[in-house]
Amino acid sequence: MQLRNKVVIITGASSGIGAAAAALFAEEGAKLVLGGRSQDRLDRVVEDIRARCREAEALAGDVQDEDYAKALVETALARYGRLDIGFNNAGALGAVGDVTSLAAEDWRVTLETNLVSAFYAAKHQVPPMRTQGRGALLFTSSFVGQGIGFPGLSAYGASKAGLVGLVQCLAVELGESGIRVNALLPGGTKTPMAGDFSDDPAAAEGIAQMHALKRMAEPEEIAKAALFLVSDAASFVTGSTMLADGGNSICKT
Ligand SMILES: NC(=O)c1ccc[n+]([C@@H]2O[C@H](COP(=O)([O-])OP(=O)(O)OC[C@H]3O[C@@H](n4cnc5c(N)ncnc54)[C@H](OP(=O)(O)O)[C@@H]3O)[C@@H](O)[C@H]2O)c1
Numbered sequence: 001m002q003l004r005n006k007v008v009i010i011t012g013a014s015s016g017i018g019a020a021a022a023a024l025f026a027e028e029g030a031k032l033v034l035g036g037r038s039q040d041r042l043d044r045v046v047e048d049i050r051a052r053c054r055e056a057e058a059l060a061g062d063v064q065d066e067d068y069a070k071a072l073v074e075t076a077l078a079r080y081g082r083l084d085i086g087f088n089n090a091g092a093l094g095a096v097g098d099v100t101s102l103a104a105e106d107w108r109v110t111l112e113t114n115l116v117s118a119f120y121a122a123k124h125q126v127p128p129m130r131t132q133g134r135g136a137l138l139f140t141s142s143f144v145g146q147g148i149g150f151p152g153l154s155a156y157g158a159s160k161a162g163l164v165g166l167v168q169c170l171a172v173e174l175g176e177s178g179i180r181v182n183a184l185l186p187g188g189t190k191t192p193m194a195g196d197f198s199d200d201p202a203a204a205e206g207i208a209q210m211h212a213l214k215r216m217a218e219p220e221e222i223a224k225a226a227l228f229l230v231s232d233a234a235s236f237v238t239g240s241t242m243l244a245d246g247g248n249s250i251c252k253t
Helices: 016-027 039-051 066-080 104-132 154-177 192-198 201-209 219-230
Strands: 007-010 031-036 056-060 085-088 135-140 179-186 241-244
Touching (some): 007 066, 016 085, 031 039, 031 066, 056 066, 085 104, 104 154, 154 179
Parallel strands (some): 007 085, 085 135, 135 179
């Protein structure tokens, strides 16, 4: 029980990595507030967790909205009385295409969803953690934008690289308050998001071959890496950008 009685917000919990983390963190004893846009899918995740006699609440909303970040924190405090961990994982590929084809609005939405949302999350999650004198923030970045480029993903790559800068500055800013801040960089992971990019079996195989392990990750494997970073097992880990990328970043074959 690595997260016994820890109160955790997970965004992007209606699907993929976030849903897998919700199930794992609940199993480890966490009390959860889960975010995503789809109320139906969030409700199903909550039902599964409650069926295993664990605690979870869902609050649907859009991470582009600062009030939603605030409401997730208010829900944690009202329901459980504290906030220990923010796993800010929601993200989207956004518009994919040659840079000359992207509208300014496409770029803005991708940056708002993946990067500005992280600022909103930190802004509202830090105050109760500061009062408590400890806490952990984790942001899901990506292998894309960290030494690996993909044609058509300039906005996504820029947003995910931006998270790394945010994490490094926040880790220094918040260290004295006992708050750890880290980024998790998954490799290709079998989720609906990857489906968007790899519906074609040949393209999917191409992505698998980019990894030293010659396969994509299951979302549960990425959730285990997230568990390490938010748990006390990582009590001296802050400002890090931890790869869980199946050797993607070092594979040039
Ligand atoms: N899959 C990969 O290969 C891969 C690799 C590296 C990094 N990542 C990152 O991992 C994170 C999770 O992605 P995933 O692979 O698990 O994809 P996914 O299954 O598509 O899940 C994405 C999650 O983010 C939520 N979300 C997206 N836009 C949102 C918005 N504007 N407001 C609120 N919630 C929003 C979705 O909620 P709704 O569907 O309910 O809207 C969903 O719960 C993302 O940050 C992604 O960039 C993924």
